[in-house]
Amino acid sequence: MSEDLTGRFPVALDLDGVGDKAGLMDRVARALALPDWFGRNWxxxxxxxxxxxxxxxxxxxxxxxxxxxxxxxxxxxxxEEWRTAQDVFTEAADRTPSLAVVLALGRSS
Structure with missing residues (x-):
């Protein structure tokens, strides 16, 4: 079953150069302009x-x-961190039908 993603508000989350969980959290916070109180944990x-x-x-x-x-x-x-991140993305999308997270294949540039 495929979901129609047409018309959704797109946000690019570029993880190129990210080496750890802290870097991932920083990129997410920046990409989504999350508030300063974002806890930077799973x-x-x-x-x-x-x-x-x-x-x-x-x-x-x-x-x-x-x-x-x-x-x-x-x-x-x-x-292991990446599996956890994928689980978090999946859980959030399951809880929030108006959210979709997709993984782009190919090189980031």
Whole structure:
């Protein structure tokens, strides 16, 4: 079953050069313009992804599409962290039908 992602508010989450969880959290916070009180841990990430009040302006009305690119090196270097990140993305999208997270294949550039 494929989901129609047309019309959603797109946000690029570029993980190129990210080497650890702290770097991942910083990139997410920057890409989504999360508030300063974002806790930079897995639970806070899941909560923020599911909390439409912290989404970028326009995303609530349209739905949010997060396109993760440049993730391959991080996934290879930190496979357990990457599995956790994928679980968090999946959990947030399952809880919030207007959220979709997709992994871009190919090189980030």
């Amino acid at each position: 639970d806070a990430l899941a909560d923020s992804l599911s909390d439409q009040t912290v989404w970028p302006e326009g995303a609530v009305e349209q739905g949010l599409l997060i396109v993760v690119r440049g993730w391959q090196a991080y996934a290879e270097a930190r496979p």
